[in-house]
Amino acid sequence: MQPPGRARGLPAEAYTSDRVLAWERERFWRRGWVCLGRADRLAGPGEQAGLDVAGAGVLVVRDASGQLRAFRNACRHRGHELVERGCTVRRPTVWCAYHAWVYRLDGTLRHAPRFDPPPGADLDLLPVRSAQWAGWLFADLSGDAPPLADVVGDLDAALAPYRPGELRVVATEGYDVAANWKLLVENYLECYHCPSTHPELSRVQRTEGGESFAATGGWLGGQLDLRNSAATMSLDGTGPGSVFPGLDPDAARQVRYHLLPPGLFVTATPDHLVTHRLVPVAADRTRVECEWLLPAELVAARIDPGWAVDFWHTTNRQDWAACESVQRGISGGGYRPGPLAPQEDLLHAFLGRL
Ligand code: FES
Numbered sequence: 001m002q003p004p005g006r007a008r009g010l011p012a013e014a015y016t017s018d019r020v021l022a023w024e025r026e027r028f029w030r031r032g033w034v035c036l037g038r039a040d041r042l043a044g045p046g047e048q049a050g051l052d053v054a055g056a057g058v059l060v061v062r063d064a065s066g067q068l069r070a071f072r073n074a075c076r077h078r079g080h081e082l083v084e085r086g087c088t089v090r091r092p093t094v095w096c097a098y099h100a101w102v103y104r105l106d107g108t109l110r111h112a113p114r115f116d117p118p119p120g121a122d123l124d125l126l127p128v129r130s131a132q133w134a135g136w137l138f139a140d141l142s143g144d145a146p147p148l149a150d151v152v153g154d155l156d157a158a159l160a161p162y163r164p165g166e167l168r169v170v171a172t173e174g175y176d177v178a179a180n181w182k183l184l185v186e187n188y189l190e191c192y193h194c195p196s197t198h199p200e201l202s203r204v205q206r207t208e209g210g211e212s213f214a215a216t217g218g219w220l221g222g223q224l225d226l227r228n229s230a231a232t233m234s235l236d237g238t239g240p241g242s243v244f245p246g247l248d249p250d251a252a253r254q255v256r257y258h259l260l261p262p263g264l265f266v267t268a269t270p271d272h273l274v275t276h277r278l279v280p281v282a283a284d285r286t287r288v289e290c291e292w293l294l295p296a297e298l299v300a301a302r303i304d305p306g307w308a309v310d311f312w313h314t315t316n317r318q319d320w321a322a323c324e325s326v327q328r329g330i331s332g333g334g335y336r337p338g339p340l341a342p343q344e345d346l347l348h349a350f351l352g353r354l
């Protein structure tokens with residue numbers, strides 16, 4: 001690829017073709033670690049969630065010992081989903097609603113009504129490789145991706161001062177965006193659009209002059225400074241939160257943006273984290289799960305997270321509107337890939353990895 005300033009974006013088909021999306025699902029989404037959300041979302045034994053990894057169903061279960069287990073979300077009888085996608089249930093067993101086969105929480109088949117399965121038939125739920133990092137749960141459908149720690153690399157150290165493993169989700173918001181998942185990633189990786197797209201954000205954060213991180217592992221990211229008048233990312237630059245105690249003076253005045261491909265954004269501000277988890281639904285549709293995280297002490301003190309929620313909800317909607325407009329522009333036949341600006345260096349790095 002040519003350097004930023006000369007390189008061009010991807011052709012329209014990369015954002016509009018079902019064939020390209022099918023290739024990406026196999027290449028990126030089902031052959032590596034994909035974040036499934038916070039592990040503490042399933043709090044107690046017997047809690048079960050039906051999740052979507054780029055169109056593939058995954059069932060996550062917290063077993064009797066408190067351990068999280070992941071399986072393919074398909075009954076070993078005739079394939080009915082065990083927990084409906086997007087839903088959470090709490091039961092002492094995994095139960096298929098179609099013909100009522102019952103599995104233990106470790107995935108082994110316990111009972112098939114009025115039927116003795118053939119001796120020796122392995123009818124246990126198919127396990128999915130899973131791992132946790134910093135409070136997030138990840139799945140690797142292929143089972144042979146490099147260890148999660150290798151992919152995370154020094155993102156672990158970069159986020160350590162924010163103590164992400166100890167943070168609590170205080171708000172969630174889901175968005176259905178009519179744009180290809182890569183447009184959302186590309187948009188996240190540059191602030192070239194900020195002055196024109198985000199008036200509120202541009203009032204509290206500088207939109208240029210930041211630095212990209214020299215990351216090890218599979219992630220990408222960069223930081224931008226708060227404006228002198230702002231203490232945090234909120235509509236008026238103030239908030240009731242407190243600066244994470246572990247931050248050095250630079251980090252206490254910066255907003256740090258991290259992408260863990262293919263689809264987890266972790267945005268670290270001086271007093272809160274906000275994450276976006278992408279699920280590609282179709283070539284031109286992406287589901288986004290956004291979560292706001294605060295230290296447990298602030299949650300216990302019942303601090304209203306409105307300062308962060310209002311700010312990012314505003315920013316999110318501006319971003320999705322821009323991405324949807326790009327999707328429409330690209331889809332109409334009148335698009336020719338244009339040159340990437342110097343401020344789009346991270347976007348350029350992302351495209352170079354595809
Ligand atoms: S498909 Fe699950 S019991 Fe028949």
Ligand SMILES: [Fe+2]
Pocket residue numbers: 187193194197198319
């Ligand atoms: Fe944006």
